[in-house]
Amino acid sequence: MTDEILKVEHLNKFYGDWQALHDISFGIKKGEVVTLLGPSGSGKSTLIRTLNGLEEFKDGAIYFQGQKVTPDPKTWQALRQKIGMVFQSYDLFPNLTVMDNILLAPVKVQGRDKEDVRKDALELLDRVELRDHADSYPRQLSGGQKQRIAIVRALAMHPELMLFDEVTASLDPEMVRGVLKIIKELSDRDNMTMIIVTHEMNFAAKIADKVLFLENGKILEETPGKEFFDHPQTARAAEFLNSMDF
Amino acid sequence: MAHSGINVLFEGTNFARLMGGLWTAVWIAGLSLIFGLILGTILGMLRTLKNRVIRFILLLYLEFFRIVPTVVLLFLVYYILPRQFNVNWPAAWMAVLAFTLWVAAEFSDIVRGALESVPEHQRESGLALGLSQWQLFRYVLLPQALQLELPATINLATRVIKTTSLLLMISIMDIINVGQQIIEANNQNYPTGVFWVYGLIFILYFIIDYPLARWAKHLTAKQKD
Numbered sequence: 001m002t003d004e005i006l007k008v009e010h011l012n013k014f015y016g017d018w019q020a021l022h023d024i025s026f027g028i029k030k031g032e033v034v035t036l037l038g039p040s041g042s043g044k045s046t047l048i049r050t051l052n053g054l055e056e057f058k059d060g061a062i063y064f065q066g067q068k069v070t071p072d073p074k075t076w077q078a079l080r081q082k083i084g085m086v087f088q089s090y091d092l093f094p095n096l097t098v099m100d101n102i103l104l105a106p107v108k109v110q111g112r113d114k115e116d117v118r119k120d121a122l123e124l125l126d127r128v129e130l131r132d133h134a135d136s137y138p139r140q141l142s143g144g145q146k147q148r149i150a151i152v153r154a155l156a157m158h159p160e161l162m163l164f165d166e167v168t169a170s171l172d173p174e175m176v177r178g179v180l181k182i183i184k185e186l187s188d189r190d191n192m193t194m195i196i197v198t199h200e201m202n203f204a205a206k207i208a209d210k211v212l213f214l215e216n217g218k219i220l221e222e223t224p225g226k227e228f229f230d231h232p233q234t235a236r237a238a239e240f241l242n243s244m245d246f
Numbered sequence: 247m248a249h250s251g252i253n254v255l256f257e258g259t260n261f262a263r264l265m266g267g268l269w270t271a272v273w274i275a276g277l278s279l280i281f282g283l284i285l286g287t288i289l290g291m292l293r294t295l296k297n298r299v300i301r302f303i304l305l306l307y308l309e310f311f312r313i314v315p316t317v318v319l320l321f322l323v324y325y326i327l328p329r330q331f332n333v334n335w336p337a338a339w340m341a342v343l344a345f346t347l348w349v350a351a352e353f354s355d356i357v358r359g360a361l362e363s364v365p366e367h368q369r370e371s372g373l374a375l376g377l378s379q380w381q382l383f384r385y386v387l388l389p390q391a392l393q394l395e396l397p398a399t400i401n402l403a404t405r406v407i408k409t410t411s412l413l414l415m416i417s418i419m420d421i422i423n424v425g426q427q428i429i430e431a432n433n434q435n436y437p438t439g440v441f442w443v444y445g446l447i448f449i450l451y452f453i454i455d456y457p458l459a460r461w462a463k464h465l466t467a468k469q470k471d
Contacts (some may be wrong), residue, residue: 031448052368073379080376091371095389104385150371155373 003030004050004066005161005193011060013217018108020046022218024060028142028161028210031191035204037226038214039240044197047214048165052076052196053085066159081110083161084154087146090146092138092153095121098125099134110157117156124152125129144175151182162186165195183207201244205229213237251438255446259427262441267421268450270338271410273416277342279403282349288355289350291383304354311351317412320343324416337418349406355400360391398470400462404455411451421447 013021015145021043030090034144038043051062053069062069064079092101102121106112125131128148138146148169154162164183168176180203186192187207193239197223198204205213206226213234232238255261261364293304311319323344327333335343372382416421423445432439 052374054373077373077378080374084359085371085374087367087371087374089365089367091367091388092398093368093372093390095386096394105377108385109376109378153375 004072005029005030005064007063008051009051009059009061010222011047011062013055013057015033015143019118019215020049021057024217024219026131026191026196026212026219026222030193032158032209033187033194033207033225034210034212035196035198035203035208036212036214037198037204037228037240038220039113041215042172043217046217048163048195048197050084051163052080054085058145081105081118081157081168082160083163084157084159084161086147086150086154086167088166090138090143090150090170092141092146092149094138097135098130098141098149101149102156105153106156119158121152124147124155124187127185143171144178147171147175147179148182151179155186162192162194164194164198165167166197166199168198168200180226199244201229201241213240251442254428254436254442255434256435257432260432261340263424263428264421264446267424269412270418270453271407271420273382274338274341274345274413274420275403275407275410278345278349279347279406281342282406282435283399285346285350286353287357287388288357289354290361293354293358294361299418306400308351308355311327313350316344316348317349317415320412320416332439341416341418345406345409349402352402353399356402357391359397360395361387363394364390378427394469397462397466400458400465404458404462406454407458408451421450 004027008027009025011021011024012019020056024047026034038044042069046055050057050237053071053073056071062071066084069075069079070240092098093104096104099118099121102124103114103117104116107237109112120130122134125134128151130145130148130152130158133145133149135174138149141149149168160241167183168179171179183194183196184203187194196204196207205225208228211221211223211225211228212223213223213228213232213236215236220236221228222232229241232241289307289414292300295301295415320341322338323340327335327340327343329351367381368386368390372386377386393447406448410420411418411422414426417423429439429443
């Protein structure tokens with residue numbers, strides 16, 4: 001077994017007759033950061049959602065830590081404990097306090113000791129500078145704060161892999177920075193393996209070990225991070241980068 | 247004041263009997279609501295599942311209880327269960343059964359609606375955390391649905407309380423039945439008894455239902471903010 005955490009082979013996905021993903025293949029090693037870039041509707045979000053079973057796929061295969069994933073609800077439910085995901089919409093549970101949001105899955109799903117997880121959670125909250133808000137309800141927080149909590153909530157599960165699906169897309173510009181800083185720190189300090197869908201090109205350029213550039217559900221190029229931003233291999237990617245003019 | 251009609255209410259044990267009748271109506275309504283809300287919650291959850299057969303059967307169940315008048319339901323359980331199935335419960339328990347099934351049907355639709363109006367990304371973020379279907383319902387969806395469905399639930403409760411006035415149809419000594427007996431027994435001495443007895447019954451139902459109606463209205467207004 002290599003240190004490859006996730007491998008995707010010849011993945012095809014359809015919505016009815018329309019093919020959303022074409023023959024997707026790529027891998028990600030432990031500690032690596034892969035960003036998915038491309039115009040809207042290129043299939044980035046669909047792809048990342050397929051990686052933890054929120055979307056079904058027609059054929060092809062996904063391997064997690066060398067094991068082929070059988071795409072049934074039970075397998076996915078177990079795997080999701082190792083694959084954390086944060087979404088665009090701040091999706092904290094409004095009926096629970098910040099602390100209970102964080103405790104829910106580790107305690108109920110993983111059966112860990114509540115006090116241990118609480119200690120864990122407080123440390124994580126310290127890191128995102130929100131320890132004082134442990135007993136607040138989500139509605140009392142700003143968008144950026146909610147998104148930072150959502151990241152903490154996913155991290156409390158001790159995932160092996162984190163998926164970020166446009167996590168800053170609906171934040172006010174001034175909030176974006178704080179969230180991106182946390183993700184960058186996760187990579188630098190914790191060596192977290194991550195797959196990131198983003199429109200923040202500056203951020204992607206800083207963090208990506210590898211870029212997958214998608215259009216119309218196909219991977220047009222797979223290029224090491226720095227190289228992609230300096231010398232994209234395809235004309236389409238160059239055009240895309242120019243249009244983003246960062 | 248020798249012949250003021252209002253005295254019919256205090257003749258002998260009349261007042262106590264009326265209150266006893268009210269209590270009968272209240273406990274039948276209360277128990278039916280408790281059982282019906284529990285059953286309705288389960289049915290409502292099942293109706294949000296993908297299984298078409300289950301959904302179809304539960305939809306039939308809902309439509310049946312929605313279309314058939316409640317008095318017919320009462321007759322069905324009161325006359326058919328003992329004769330065809332040899333179930334010989336007291337009438338009050340038959341009424342609880344009929345009302346429970348009715349409440350469960352109505353409430354299942356309220357629960358389904360509330361569950362479906364919890365945003366999809368709440369469900370997804372729960373799944374992404376590894377919650378099972380049941381845990382998702384228990385910790386995420388139901389608590390949020392509960393808040394959405396509370397006004398409709400209170401309205402349902404007021405309807406159930408009002409509908410207890412049909413209990414006399416299956417010879418249960420509820421407040422209406424007791425009232426009628428008092429009126430008939432005192433017709434000679436108190437020709438205006440009808441007015442006073444039904445007047446009191448009106449006031450009692452009003453005292454129970456009006457606060458509930460106000461509460462539901464208040465909650466609805468609050469949700470609109």
